[in-house]
Amino acid sequence: MLQYLLALCQITQRTMNTASYRQFEHKLPGKQKLFQKGNGIPVHLKGGIADALLYRATMILRVDGMAYAIYQLTMTSFPKKQDWLQFILPAVTWLNSVQLTVNQ
Numbered sequence: 001m002l003q004y005l006l007a008l009c010q011i012t013q014r015t016m017n018t019a020s021y022r023q024f025e026h027k028l029p030g031k032q033k034l035f036q037k038g039n040g041i042p043v044h045l046k047g048g049i050a051d052a053l054l055y056r057a058t059m060i061l062r063v064d065g066m067a068y069a070i071y072q073l074t075m076t077s078f079p080k081k082q083d084w085l086q087f088i089l090p091a092v093t094w095l096n097s098v099q100l101t102v103n104q
Contacts, residue, residue, distance in 0.1 A: 035046055045051050 035043060037046075045055060
């Protein structure tokens with residue numbers, strides 16, 4: 001039983017290793033020709049539609065991120081004007097409570 005299991009493991013390893021090597025070997029010359037063409041397309045876009053979509057998505061996220069960072073920087077640089085009653089009313093009520101306790 002153990003011999004059969006070891007033989008099965010050995011066969012699967014051989015077929016997987018040689019099959020993936022053969023597929024990689026056949027695709028490599030085509031990829032080399034594709035990337036070495038002098039057609040004026042940048043290397044990072046020569047992979048096709050998927051590369052173009054990834055590039056555009058990256059640029060959109062980069063521009064949006066920079067715009068959001070600038071927006072947040074301006075919002076923190078110029079805080080909103082607070083209502084002056086928010087600061088005076090708690091102080092007035094505290095002073096009244098202190099005076100009440102002193103008078104009693």
